[in-house]
Amino acid sequence: MLRPPDLDPLAVRRQFTRRARHGARADFLLREVESRMLERLPLVRLEPQRIVDVGCGFGEGLLALKRHYPKAQLFGVDASLAVVRRAQQALAPPSRGFFGRMLGAHSGPIAALAAGDAHALPLAHASVDLVWSNLAFHWFESPQRAIEEWYRVMRPGALLDFSFFSVDTFAELRALGARTMSFHDMHDVGDALIDAGFAEPVMDTQRLTLSWKTPQALLDDVRALGGNALRGRFRGLLGRRSRDDWLRAIDSMRGADGLIRCTVEVVFGHAWCPQRKRRADGLASIEFHPRRRNGNAG
Numbered sequence: 001m002l003r004p005p006d007l008d009p010l011a012v013r014r015q016f017t018r019r020a021r022h023g024a025r026a027d028f029l030l031r032e033v034e035s036r037m038l039e040r041l042p043l044v045r046l047e048p049q050r051i052v053d054v055g056c057g058f059g060e061g062l063l064a065l066k067r068h069y070p071k072a073q074l075f076g077v078d079a080s081l082a083v084v085r086r087a088q089q090a091l092a093p094p095s096r097g098f099f100g101r102m103l104g105a106h107s108g109p110i111a112a113l114a115a116g117d118a119h120a121l122p123l124a125h126a127s128v129d130l131v132w133s134n135l136a137f138h139w140f141e142s143p144q145r146a147i148e149e150w151y152r153v154m155r156p157g158a159l160l161d162f163s164f165f166s167v168d169t170f171a172e173l174r175a176l177g178a179r180t181m182s183f184h185d186m187h188d189v190g191d192a193l194i195d196a197g198f199a200e201p202v203m204d205t206q207r208l209t210l211s212w213k214t215p216q217a218l219l220d221d222v223r224a225l226g227g228n229a230l231r232g233r234f235r236g237l238l239g240r241r242s243r244d245d246w247l248r249a250i251d252s253m254r255g256a257d258g259l260i261r262c263t264v265e266v267v268f269g270h271a272w273c274p275q276r277k278r279r280a281d282g283l284a285s286i287e288f289h290p291r292r293r294n295g296n297a298g
Helices: 009-022 027-043 060-069 081-090 096-103 143-153 171-175 186-196 215-224 240-251
Strands: 050-054 073-078 112-115 128-135 154-165 199-212 260-272
Touching: 009 081, 027 060, 027 128, 027 154, 027 199, 027 260, 050 060, 050 143, 060 081, 060 128, 073 081, 073 186, 081 112, 081 215, 143 154, 171 240, 171 260, 186 199, 186 260, 199 215, 215 240, 215 260
Parallel strands: 050 073, 050 128, 073 112, 128 154
Antiparallel strands: 154 260, 199 260
16 A cells, blocks of 8 residues: 655755755766666657656756657646746756757747646646656655546556655665655555556666765765655754764764665656546546448348
8 A cells, every 4th residue: 555655745845945055965866867767768669749747856857858859848847946946047948059959049948847736737637748757756745646646647648757765765774773754665656556547557676875985975965865854853953962873873884995885775667548548537438339230231
């Protein structure tokens, strides 16, 4: 069963708004996962007219999708208005370079953007050919409702391509006693896709090992990935002694080569919207085709 994460949605938006102000320290991981998602696109036959990136962040994914599908109309949605505004700067009309030559001097932005809720996308029913979402799914307050919303906006034959952190992410930190957000099991997500009406879901997992030179660098990157948005998080400030204890505990993870390592489990998922799409009320349409009569009239 796909359970909602133990997160405070308001705290999630605040964390990502803070990222927009202070830079994208942990974007190296998003770009790595994005590149692995892009490697899979040539394996499917798809010429999308309209693409939506749910949890578009600073817009790098939309730029990459434009290179793959230069004729497609792109739309990005993110929960944080500050993040969307930063993405708008990155996706402003280009005047030079590859996109400048391709789109022309008087073109509009590379993508349309909106600050919106992943559970209520500002898109019409059956209006999208590709739903793309990179490392955003585990942040959604209601993952089942987000999946159903993806299904709602997809045209028959459209592709869903997404990634998320799974259960073994930061297992080393939890072994030290750290409280981290809960991550979804890929089997539960696959079942949820089928329940929503998707066809042929495929879930593939990869484990990435990240390394740091210092405990503080690890904590800084984990915080940059989204920080602590747990509902039951401690609301005050930890004392210096508590902080030093944590740094020593993390330092105990140091290997023989002097590096501190931690695992990130990433699931890559894709599924298709079937040609005969389920109705919004959950019922299936039944079509009757009258049998043709054979023979000559006499």
